[in-house]
Amino acid sequence: MVSPIDVAKRLLLGRPFRSDRLGETLLPKRLALPIFASDPLSSVAYATQEILLILTLGGLAYLHLAPWVAGGVVVLLAVVVLSYRQVVQAYPSGGGSYEVVSSNLGPIPGLIVAAALLVDYVMTVAVSVAAGVDNIVSAAPGLNPYRVVINIVFIALLTAMNLRGVRESGRTFAIPTYGFLVGVMLMVLVGFGEVLLGNPPVAESAHYDIRPEQVGLSGAALAFLVLRAFSSGCTALTGVEAISNGVPAFRKPKALNAARTMTAMGVIAIVMFSGVTVLAMISHTRVAENTCDLIGFAGDCHTDPQRTVIAQIAAAVFGGHNVLFYYLMVTTALILILAANTAYNGFPLLNSILAQHRYMPRQLHTRGDRLAFSNGIILLAVAAGVLIYAFDGSVTRLIQLYIVGVFTSFTLCQAGMVRHWNRELATASTQADRLRIHRARAINAVGSCVTGIVLIVVMITKFSHGAYLVVFAMPILVALMYLIHRHYTSVRAELDVDEDDEETLPSRVHAIVLVSGWTKASRRAVQFARATHPDTITAITVNVDDTDTRLLQQNWDRHDVAIALKVIESPYREITRPVVDYAKRLRRDHPRDVVSVYIPEYVVGHWWENLLHNQSSLRLKTRLLFEPGVMVTSVPFQLHSSRDRDLSREEHRPGEVRRGIAVGRSDRQ
Secondary structure, three states: OOOHHHHHHHHHHOOOOOHHHHHHHOEOHHHHHHHHOHHHHHOHHHHHHHHHHHHHHHOHHHHHHHHHHHHHHHHHHHHHHHHHHHHHHHOOOOOHHHHHHHHHHOHHHHHHHHHHHHHHHHHHHHHHHHHHHHHHHHHOHHHHHHHHHHHHHHHHHHHHHHHOOHHHHHHHHHHHHHHHHHHHHHHHHHHHHHHHOOOOOOOOOOOOEEOOOOOOOOOHHHHHHHHHHHHHHHHHHOOOOHHHHOHHHEOOOHHHHHHHHHHHHHHHHHHHHHHHHHHHHHOOOOOOOOHHHEEOOOOOOOOOOOOOHHHHHHHHHHOOOOHHHHHHHHHHHHHHHHOOHHHHHHHHHHHHHHHHOOOOOHHHHOOOOOOOOHHHHHHHHHHHHHHHHHOOOOHHHHHHHOOHHHHHHHHHHHHHHHHHHHHHHHHOOOHHHHHHHHHHHHHHHHHHHHHHHHHHHHHHHHHHHOHHHHHHHHHHHHHHHHHHHHHHHHHHHHHOOOOOOOOOOOOOEEEEEEOOOOOHHHHHHHHHHHHOOOOEEEEEEEEOOHHHHHHHHHHHHHOOOOOOEEEEEOOOOOOHHHHHHHHHHHHHHOOOOEEEEEEEEEEOOOHHHHHOOOHHHHHHHHHHOOOOOEEEEEEEEEOHHHHHHHHOOOOOOOOHHHHOHHHHHHHHO
């Protein structure tokens, strides 16, 4: 009989892949685009909204600045895409910003970038899923009270899909991503067509007035408002670096395919973002942090959610109850939720690289059944779920923590690329190579300066609105990774074999068999210990109950056991400490000898039986493992429940149940 857990795992995740099938998971460009670029593409759905949201803090009079702010975001996006094309071609092994910075600026800047990216990936999942749920609520306002629960459910679904493997998740995400692109492009074309025909779209909120939080802005205050709007609009750049991290997942030629995918992503994102922003201005779309600030809002400002900007534009272009409106809302919600897939690919891969360099636990470098980095995927899901719960699934609150990490990695990565090209220039042999390197270095130098300025702007404008949490989290992560690396380094140094050290064999082996009663399990432990031929062998029991101890001694004598039984008194009815003290005394009397402790254990067939057996054995083993010169051997005795379970699997070869083969076979019988 196959375990229900195994059946559920196979149904949810599919059958495991052999290691030699890793090549089959490599991605063509058409699948790589939705996997690695869904985050920057999906940000079209909320980047414009964030710009308008900040500008309306000063009132409607400042909305005319939105196109200029959006233009700055577009220029920045183009610069970053061009800069990361150089990264892809120079470092095709993956690792992206972390590898570039570590190789060129040193390990500490590399750890800063790694921490920034890890934080950003967690934020990507939280913000993308929350924004997707916002659009679902825009189409179905009755779901608003269940916002957090819906967020958590979507994170769980994304986790399950990614645990199935990269290629399958790419197929799953391709249709919604391309569906969203078609929907937005169609909305932009139809909207511009209506403008040309003299019937421009009008948003449902066009007649609303805004209750401004800041009145009469001028000079520095106005500049700060514009910079804050720009920093919020820069959310359109999140996830741009994911392609540079995932180059190894592309088909050959990897670097060329990754560079082309990045170019396509940049062009599509710029066209869609520009189109949505222009339509928002034409349709006079209004948006505020709180619906109570919208003068003329028809609903209850304390309970009814405001529609998102893209939902208002779609309703103005297509009509509020048109099939195309609901199509765009569904695809927008899907791509926003699935945009978290960028993080689900980048976060585990970066953790794997960090683990390989001993900055993260080694378990994060291990691939699961489906050749995905399962531990990293689960860690990301848990972290994002905690954020969603802590911030009530609010995009407005979550987005304040966003993009600080993004621009930290952007700035340091481009600075690292400048140093990389300086080295390359010193070894360039032809004029053509030197011209190519000069061009690439200029692109990365401009990228580093521009993103550095934006990082300062983001830090200043967002710090008091929640970004301080990220600023504090990054040094903590850096310190944690440094401590992990120091631990692994010290352990490795401790375990390395020194050629000058003499390997001394123990003089003798003293065997101790722990018994609590004369049973088949105890007899097997005694026989096993004798079969190893130690120099001395003693059976010991701890006297916690006089009646049980006398019965054991009587059975011992009656069965004429070949080894001596020693009774250790325990006036306080402890078992672990008397055994440990006995082993210590033996080691103290014979410091060059080894003490080998044999512990009989029951093997059970059901998890709940473990709660009823082996608890004393577990405590003993845990304590004895800390004693130098003491070895612990478990002597298993299979109870009927474990043998019955094994018999039900007799028809399967070893490992078939774990690999999922048994599940398929039992289904056929």
